[in-house]
Amino acid sequence: MASFGDTDERDMISMIRGCIRKAPCDTDDDAAVIPVGRGDLVVCTDSVTFERHKPEGMTFEQFGWMSAAVNMSDLAAMGATPIGIVSALALPKEMDTSDVCTIMTGMDECAEFCGCHILGGDTKPGNGTVAVTALGVMEGRRPMTRKGASPGDVIAVTGDLGAAAAGFLALANGFDIPDAISALCAPIPRIEEGKILSSTGMVTSCIDLSDGLATAVNTICSMNGCGAIIEWDLLPRSPHVDDVCGRLGIGDREITIGWGGEYELLFTFDRKDAEALYDTGVEFSMIGLVTERDVVLHRDGKYEEIANGSY
Amino acid sequence: MASFGDTDERDMISMIRGCIRKAPCDTDDDAAVIPVGRGDLVVCTDSVTFERHKPEGMTFEQFGWMSAAVNMSDLAAMGATPIGIVSALALPKEMDTSDVCTIMTGMDECAEFCGCHILGGDTKPGNGTVAVTALGVMEGRRPMTRKGASPGDVIAVTGDLGAAAAGFLALANGFDIPDAISALCAPIPRIEEGKILSSTGMVTSCIDLSDGLATAVNTICSMNGCGAIIEWDLLPRSPHVDDVCGRLGIGDREITIGWGGEYELLFTFDRKDAEALYDTGVEFSMIGLVTERDVVLHRDGKYEEIANGSY
Numbered sequence: 001m002a003s004f005g006d007t008d009e010r011d012m013i014s015m016i017r018g019c020i021r022k023a024p025c026d027t028d029d030d031a032a033v034i035p036v037g038r039g040d041l042v043v044c045t046d047s048v049t050f051e052r053h054k055p056e057g058m059t060f061e062q063f064g065w066m067s068a069a070v071n072m073s074d075l076a077a078m079g080a081t082p083i084g085i086v087s088a089l090a091l092p093k094e095m096d097t098s099d100v101c102t103i104m105t106g107m108d109e110c111a112e113f114c115g116c117h118i119l120g121g122d123t124k125p126g127n128g129t130v131a132v133t134a135l136g137v138m139e140g141r142r143p144m145t146r147k148g149a150s151p152g153d154v155i156a157v158t159g160d161l162g163a164a165a166a167g168f169l170a171l172a173n174g175f176d177i178p179d180a181i182s183a184l185c186a187p188i189p190r191i192e193e194g195k196i197l198s199s200t201g202m203v204t205s206c207i208d209l210s211d212g213l214a215t216a217v218n219t220i221c222s223m224n225g226c227g228a229i230i231e232w233d234l235l236p237r238s239p240h241v242d243d244v245c246g247r248l249g250i251g252d253r254e255i256t257i258g259w260g261g262e263y264e265l266l267f268t269f270d271r272k273d274a275e276a277l278y279d280t281g282v283e284f285s286m287i288g289l290v291t292e293r294d295v296v297l298h299r300d301g302k303y304e305e306i307a308n309g310s311y
Numbered sequence: 312m313a314s315f316g317d318t319d320e321r322d323m324i325s326m327i328r329g330c331i332r333k334a335p336c337d338t339d340d341d342a343a344v345i346p347v348g349r350g351d352l353v354v355c356t357d358s359v360t361f362e363r364h365k366p367e368g369m370t371f372e373q374f375g376w377m378s379a380a381v382n383m384s385d386l387a388a389m390g391a392t393p394i395g396i397v398s399a400l401a402l403p404k405e406m407d408t409s410d411v412c413t414i415m416t417g418m419d420e421c422a423e424f425c426g427c428h429i430l431g432g433d434t435k436p437g438n439g440t441v442a443v444t445a446l447g448v449m450e451g452r453r454p455m456t457r458k459g460a461s462p463g464d465v466i467a468v469t470g471d472l473g474a475a476a477a478g479f480l481a482l483a484n485g486f487d488i489p490d491a492i493s494a495l496c497a498p499i500p501r502i503e504e505g506k507i508l509s510s511t512g513m514v515t516s517c518i519d520l521s522d523g524l525a526t527a528v529n530t531i532c533s534m535n536g537c538g539a540i541i542e543w544d545l546l547p548r549s550p551h552v553d554d555v556c557g558r559l560g561i562g563d564r565e566i567t568i569g570w571g572g573e574y575e576l577l578f579t580f581d582r583k584d585a586e587a588l589y590d591t592g593v594e595f596s597m598i599g600l601v602t603e604r605d606v607v608l609h610r611d612g613k614y615e616e617i618a619n620g621s622y
Contacts, residue, residue, distance in 0.1 A: 032395070
């Protein structure tokens with residue numbers, strides 16, 4: 001028998017889909033859209049664990065922020081307006097109660113930043129898992145989903161890339177790079193950008209970079225039966241990438257496209273809409289094109305295959 | 312410093328409330344009501360763990376059912392119509408993937424029983440915690456909450472009491488009492504009853520019995536600054552209570568009112584509405600009265616204080 005720990009996450013999701021009834025709404029994205037009354041309700045859930053998501057050096061407040069931020073980012077990728085979160089904490093019995101409260105404070109700060117509140121929750125003994133469910137509403141906008149990109153579309157990302165990965169390596173190696181560490185520990189969900197992008201009706205697909213650029217591009221391509229070419233020279237690399245790579249003497253490819261933990265939005269659109277999208281004021285970089293097949297990185301005149309990220 | 316494991320759950324909740332912003336909706340109940348468009352959205356979250364909620368003899372399918380049922384019961388106590396659930400699983404890496412799927416099948420069966428679907432989820436390594444968030448809508452009905460009971464109101468419960476506790480003791484002692492074990496392992500959330508009761512507008516307060524009758528009565532009383540008198544002879548005791556107590560030679564009070572794990576609804580109403588409530592077809596028993604102060608059990612001519620349940 002295969003064990004859960006040895007099973008690829010995507011395989012596990014497929015197996016689970018195979019043993020439950022199909023939902024009456026689309027569930028291909030990290031958030032699901034449910035028609036409620038006259039508006040669309042968006043719901044998503046994601047959990048973070050001490051073991052996997054709280055590196056040495058991350059505070060409980062930051063961990064709480066992040067537990068909310070990963071879910072806010074899933075709402076952002078849809079273009080939803082957050083209306084609230086609920087949390088279920090499974091925490092070690094020996095934890096200080098003040099640390100439990102600090103996690104909740106961090107979670108609430110992220111909720112406040114995103115314009116909503118913590119609506120309820122549950123706390124039980126466990127090994128350090130914080131599961132957050134976030135709710136949002138579309139307010140008449142059409143949800144952006146992973147489906148819809150087609151060959152010829154431009155691929156773009158908000159913000160810059162690799163800062164969170166640089167922050168992880170900075171923490172691990174004792175480098176004092178506060179901005180990078182903050183990008184890792186207190187990521188900013190792109191709520192406003194998502195709302196504006198979805199309101200244009202011009203975005204053909206959207207996903208967040210929580211699993212890294214490489215995985216995001218592959219997900220969009222496999223969802224839409226297409227390929228992509230990403231131009232290395234167009235990638236908005238965080239300055240901290242070069243800094244950390246220089247100090248450690250490592251290459252800059254994986255840290256830029258292979259790591260997750262960053263919460264920018266990747267989206268696609270018809271190239272004729274580029275100017276109108278720039279006019280919205282959302283800051284983004286065009287980094288490549290949707291193609292018929294193959295997911296490749298164009299760098300130094302060569303084309304390298306892009307596999308899913310390693311982190 | 313106090314540790315989380317040594318802190319009373321209610322104290323922990325108070326401390327957490329003290330360090331987050333107050334939500335713009337009422338959060339005194341296990342579910343929160345959020346105005347969305349023209350309707351009220353109800354959301355609740357609760358988690359179950361292998362350690363605390365999966366006694367020897369409970370199957371993974373039953374565990375999955377229960378993880379959904381505890382949340383459906385919180386929707387039922389409000390009178391909401393379920394519209395979907397999302398789940399976040401933190402499971403041991405060595406678990407068989409087929410057992411993971413079986414948990415999801417059980418969860419989906421409960422969702423189906425309650426008329427909704429699993430809308431999304433997340434699965435991570437962990438120690439065996441299943442956190443479920445349930446969503447419901449009021450469809451124009453007024454949500455039943457814990458607040459509203461006043462002296463003179465009748466106290467009533469749906470179904471009967473103590474079957475789940477009897478089931479727990481049956482499993483622990485190897486007694487073959489399938490109905491009691493089923494009451495424990497595959498509890499029936501009172502969704503239909505909750506919808507009908509809320510539609511009458513006559514219920515002054517409502518709570519489910521997930522923490523047992525004693526705790527439920529105390530919660531209602533402390534919420535409303537009142538007392539209660541519960542008549543032992545009116546309690547609809549499950550026949551399995553006498554069976555198990557007889558076999559084990561133990562008293563029947565704790566098992567009837569002190570244990571949780573059962574999912575009947577306790578509700579209050581003005582006595583003049585009793586007949587109209589009976590006419591709805593919901594089966595319930597009137598078990599006592601709301602009073603000015605003191606929460607007591609009247610049994611054999613004596614009045615005993617009722618403290619919160621022990622389970």
